[in-house]
Amino acid sequence: MQEEITKHSEKIYKTVKNSEHTLGEKLKEIIVEICIIVFAVTLSIGLHSWSEHRHQQEEVSVFLANLKNDLKNDIKNIDNEKKAYQKSNLGYKKILALTPLQLDSISKSKNTVNFPIHAHGQTMSIGNYEGFKSSGKIGYIEDEKLKQKILTYYQIFVPAINEVDKMYNDFLFKCFDKMIENADKSEAEMYSDPKFKKTIEFVVKLGKNNIRVYDQNTKPLAIELIKEIDKELNK
Template sequence: MAELEVANHAKQALKIVTDQQHPFWHKLRELLFEVSIIIFAVSISIWMHGIGERHHEQEQVKTFLLGLKRDLQGDLNTINNVVKFHKEMDASFIYLRSLNPADPIDAEKFDAAYVKILSSTMFRPEVSRYEGFKSSGKLINIDNDDLVEKILSYYHTSWPIPQEQYWLSRRNKMISYIESIEEKGEDRAEQYKLITSAKGKYLLKSMPTNNELYGVYSDFAGMGKEIIQQIDQMYPEAAK
C-alpha cells in the first residue's frame, strides 16, 4: 500500500514539474507538498517494516529461550543423576577399602561394588540449540543483557573441567591396576585379593569424588536454575 502511494505521488510530482500552465512558485508549492507526502509515506513504510522485523526477531528469541529452558531442565536432571551416581560410587569405594583380606567374601555385595569401579558417568550440557542460535548471530536480539551474560557463562564452560580430569586420571590408574589381574580371568577370589592388597587400598583411597567436583556440579546447576528463572520472568505464560 505504501509503495502504491509513493508511486502515485511521484507521478503527480513529475506532472507538476512538466506543467507549463502554472507559474514557477505555484508549481514549487505543489511539488513540495507532493515530496512531503512521499517522504512521509516512505517513513511510515520503514517504520512499519521495522516493527514487523522487530516482532519477527522477538518471536525467534522466544522460541530459542523456551527451547533453551527445556535443554537446561534436561541438564539439571542429568546433573542430579550424575551426582547420585558418584555418591553411589563413593559408597562402593569406601566399602571396598574397608574389606579385610582374611574376611569371607560377601559375593553379592562385593560384585555390585566391584562393578562400580568399571563404571563412569560425566555431565555434558546439551549445546546444539545454543550453538545454532549463537552461530546465526541472533544472541544480540535478546534484550536482557544480564540473561545473555549468564547464558554465555553457562555454555562457555569447557568440558571436561579440571576437577573431572583429575578424577578420571585416578580412575584410569585403578582400571589399569585391575586389568592386570583380569587378563588372567575374572575370578572373584583374585579380584578380592586385588582389592584388599596394599596397592588396591591405596588406589581406592583416592577414588571417592572430591568435594570440588561436587561443588562445580552444584554451581553449574545453580547457573542453570537462574537462567530458567529469568526466562520464566520474561514469558510467565510459559512458566511451569
C-alpha cells in the same frame, strides 16, 4: 510502496512541466509531494523495522521456552548423576576400609570384591542453544543480564562439568588398567597394593569434587536461569 513513490514522482514531474502555474505554486506543490514521499518511505522503513523486531522477539520467546525445558532436563540429569557418584563413592570407601584379614577371608571363600563400575557423565541439553547461537540470533535477546547468564552457563559451566567428569573417568580407567596388570594376583594382593589404593582414593576425591561442582556451580545457575526466563516470558 514503489507504486506510491512513482505516482508522486510523476506528479512532481508534471508540476515542473505545468506552464500554467507560477514558480511559487510549483515550489509549493513540489515540496508537498516530496514531503509525502519522505513520509511514506519513513513510515515504510519504520513498519518494516517494527515487523522485523517483532519477529525476532517471537524467535527469542520460542528459544527461551525451549531452553527452559532443556535446563529442567539438565537439573534432572545432574541430580541423577550426583546420586550415581554418591553410590560409587560409597562402594569405593567400603573397598578402602577392607582390612588385610577381610581381604584374605574373601579370597579364601572364593568370593570377589564388589568394585563399582560406572563411567560418569550426564548428557547436557545443548542443541537449542547451539542452533540459536550458530544462526547468529543470540544478539536478539535484549535483556543483557539474561543473555550473559545464558552464555556463561553454556560456554563455561557446561564444559566445566564435562571436563571434571572426564578427569574422573580417566582415574577410574587407571583402576581398570591396574586390575588387568594384576590379573594373575589374588584380590587380597591387588586391593592391598598401596598404589592401587591411592588411585581409588583419588577417584573418591574426584567424585566428591564433581558433586560440589554440580551442587555449587552448574545446578544453581540452571535454576537461576529458569527463574530469569520465566520473568522474560511473562513480560
